[in-house]
Amino acid sequence: MTQHDPALLSAALAGAERAMNQAIALSPTSHQALGGLSGTLLGVEVTTLDLTLYIKMVDATEVRLMTHCEDQTDAFVRGTLEDFGALATSEDPAAILINSSIELQGSSHSLIALQQVVSRMDIDWEAPLVDALGDVMGHQIAEGLRSVFRWGEGARASLKRQVSEYLLEEGRLTPPKAELEHFYDAVQSLAMRVDRAQNQVEKLLAKAALKRETQ
Amino acid sequence: MSEDRANTAEDNDNTTDFGFTRVDRDAKAGMVRGVFDSVASRYDLMNDLMSGGIHRLWKRFTIELCAVRPGQTILDIAGGTGDLAARFSRLVGQDGKVILADINAAMLEVGRDRLIDKGASDNIEVVQADAQYLPFADNSIDCITIAFGLRNVTDKAIALQSMLRVLRPGGRLLVLEFSKPTSPLLGKIYDQYSFQILPAMGRLVAQDADSYRYLAESIRKHPDQETLLAMMADAGFVESRYHNMTGGIVAVHQGFKA
Structure with missing residues (x-):
């Protein structure tokens, strides 16, 4: 658990949870997709803020945000605030998960599905x-x-x-x-050539050392 | 005020604290009942006014720490107007059970009516009970909460032992209670608020300054974080720990039955 005051965190999460559930209520087209995620539990650790939170998809119309949860998460992601910002707004979340410094434990399926539901939400x-x-x-x-x-x-x-x-x-x-x-x-190609040259030098040095020992 | 804070390693003589006053042990429950009879109808409104609504956040975090699962049996002691019970009712679902217990009939009546109004009464039982002598079978409860209630109990050690008895092995107790601010400056501001503003608010809203003065005094006489932690260990709880909230004005203690 983080060292932040639980009351302050609860205030932030209560506000965010209310806003999210309000947005879901105003976006009936996303209910079916969210229904498919019912029961899913995601853990998110934002290293920049030293904050861990849990997102529980209760049913098609309700999300619950928590600072403490003892259940097994379907997916747990760890990254910086910038990483999560990029993930939330990305059109290709799988690419962000692969290329960014986000660490993922568990299945990426539920995380990507949720990201897509959120990004396609059409709020009325x-x-x-x-x-x-x-x-x-x-x-x-x-x-x-x-x-x-x-x-x-x-x-x-x-x-x-x-x-x-x-x-x-x-x-x-x-x-x-x-x-x-x-x-x-070009930089990547140079780095690879340097690596190869270094390996060659090490190989030659090892060979020379072996030769000296046998003499 | 911290020097006034009693460690309540239960008093040896036949008296106990009622706020800053010493009263006969047998009389305390009746006097506490008198306070809550007086404030019952406006209890939630006063809580909102007194805490600026923050009590809802303290309770929200306490509920998270309970880690309630569907099908469990939850006992909410001193549950009064039923705000925790309503939330637990949803979390345990139809296969679970929530017992709303309070020593005070007036508070329970308000709580029961409110739960019926919310449509949350299907899996909730309402029981008038003394926390010191819980009328439940041994090892029958998965989780017990007591929010802002322990300080009003005459003998806290007996109450903690009673809670341990009814908990199932592995079950947990959550005690949400006012505690000791961690910063001396915050402590001074909080004292001013408690003894000047709080009774004035009680007089304005509930026409009852004395009851709210008792609430402030009883908070000061309640054991601080470490003392309560030691009391839980003495009662037999294991893995006990606490989280300070809002600078230690409130703390939630958690302990398990081995």
Whole structure:
């Protein structure tokens, strides 16, 4: 168990659990997939925060987050906050699991399945607004929010593209991706050649030592 | 106030603590009953006000430490208004059983009504019982919790032995109780809060400052973390340990029956 105050952790987890269950309730399309994960228990250790938590899929509509659990986990993953951020947002979680520094014990199947359910969640934000404000007002506000999100998403993508272009073309501050990959390949090839040369030298030295002993 | 904290290595004479007052042993249970009769109807509201809602987090962590499994039998002593019992009811499922026990009938009545309102009464039994003399068979309970109740028990050693008796081998006891803040500064702030603000809140919300003054005093007289740990070991619990919460204002002690 971590050294954090259990009450503080419980507060954070209670808030996160409530938000997750709210999101699940507003995403009926994910219920079937979550139902298939019922009973699954995942353990997550975030080394950056010295924090271990457990995620239990209770049923199709409920997730439980815990700081302490004595049951056998289906999968236990250990990594940094950055690793988990990359895993959560990745379109190819299997690749992240293989290539990042995340350590996995147990089956990766349930972890990847959960990641995919979360990333494909289609949350119907309009439903609670309509419930609270009525059909007309609720729909209008939801449309307004959707426009704001669309604009935000477009602005984010555009900013990312422009920053990337500036760094590459205008500022010449970073090399193009292809050039970088070529450089990595060259470094890797050099490292392998050095390894081979070192092995050859060791072999020759061993041979010379043997020759000296026999003389 | 820490020097006032009694180690409650149960008193040798025929008196015991009732807050900062010494009273006859036989009278304490009745006096505690009087306090809780007075606050029963607003107990949860006052708990929320007194702790800023943090008592829910302390209880949440305690429930996690119970590691309850479906089909188990859980005894919640001093369970009062039934908030832990409602949660346990879901965790043990239809094959399990939760026993909500309290010495105080008024608290149990509030708890039972609340559980019925929540639709959580199917696998819950409500029993009026004294923690010192639990009316259950030996080795019959998988897990016992007592949240904010042990300090009101007249003889804590007898109560701990009674709990050990009814636990199954391998079963566990969780004691959630106010304890001693780990930082002296926090201790001073907490004393001010307990003896100035808490009775005032009791007067405003429950029209009963005296009962809430007793609650503050009884917290100060309750054994600190290490003393309670030693008492659990004396009673026969093994693998005992505790977790401080909110700077030691509250601690949850855990022990197992060998």
